[in-house]
């Protein structure tokens with residue numbers, strides 16, 4: 209880790225960025241002229257290139273955190289008489305349900321346990337049984353657990369049933385190879401501060417243009433009107449409606465160049481996988497087990513079961529690690545006591561080897577005893 213940072217953020221975003229990304233924010237640039245608007249269009253074009261090789265896709269940038277873009281999409285691309293099937297197997301799926309209910313969008317919820325993937329067979333039956341369903345929304349990597357949902361199978365089902373597919377790929381986009389067209393998603397949502405390794409301030413939506421074009425006037429919000437924002441960017445050469453996060457945009461451009469120089473998404477995916485493997489095998493060597501089985505683990509964030517020793521407290525463990533310059537993340541699943549460690553951002557396998565040393569030191573210092581067992585051990 210760089211020696212000028214207070215600690216390494218092992219969270220699912222905002223995450224640790226490079227010094228060069230942070231340095232790009234040290235100037236105040238103008239936002240009203242063609243130079244800036246061209247940068248916006250450059251970002252939009254390059255995002256589409258990362259998302260697919262197929263023609264027919266466009267992108268829209270939206271101010272705010274990632275959830276703003278999820279709300280903008282749900283609120284803008286489902287017509288007033290539409291009905292959505294919402295897949296929920298974690299906190300972010302549940303947030304989609306909350307947004308739909310708040311916006312008064314007619315919906316049915318398809319719920320699965322947090323520790324399981326969504327089941328395409330169940331989704332297929334629900335879509336077949338209810339022809340009123342026009343849209344389906346699902347999370348790709350459920351950041352609650354770090355588990356991945358079966359997007360390709362779901363995409364095939366939405367095609368079969370003629371359903372519009374909205375995918376929250378917040379924590380997976382740019383961290384694993386994805387082709388939005390091949391997977392059959394009509395809308396894919398992510399944000400600046402996850403695997404793109406920018407800083408927080410805006411989200412973006414990759415959209416199948418022919419559908420987005422049909423959504424004029426549907427938005428349930430002025431600021432979060434995806435169509436209007438897209439129209440403004442398209443017709444005014446890259447202009448945002450309302451003030452844009454200038455510094456964040458500059459940092460994002462730098463982050464995009466750094467993704468390219470790293471070798472693109474596949475190289476980044478490989479690094480994240482190595483980070484995760486180093487983390488998981490190191491934790492297991494200390495007797496700390498993952499919540500999910502290996503085949504469900506994503507390279508973005510991993511949930512670990514808290515040691516069963518009654519002396520263990522997440523807060524003191526967290527503080528002990530923070531003093532050693534590692535910031536981890538609390539658990540979010542309801543069924544078990546857990547904590548999470550992110551493996552995305554400007555972090556490398558060596559950082560995770562050091563983290564394991566810090567975890568061992570912290571547990572020893574706090575007097576936490578972990579009985580070793582063979583359950584849940586690496587294959």
Ligand SMILES: *Cc1c(COP(=O)(O)O)cnc(C)c1O
Nearest residue numbers: 273274275300347349351378379
């Ligand atoms: C991070 C994340 C979001 C958005 O979170 P914000 O805090 O609004 O940026 C949404 N969905 C998933 C799956 C996420 O990981």
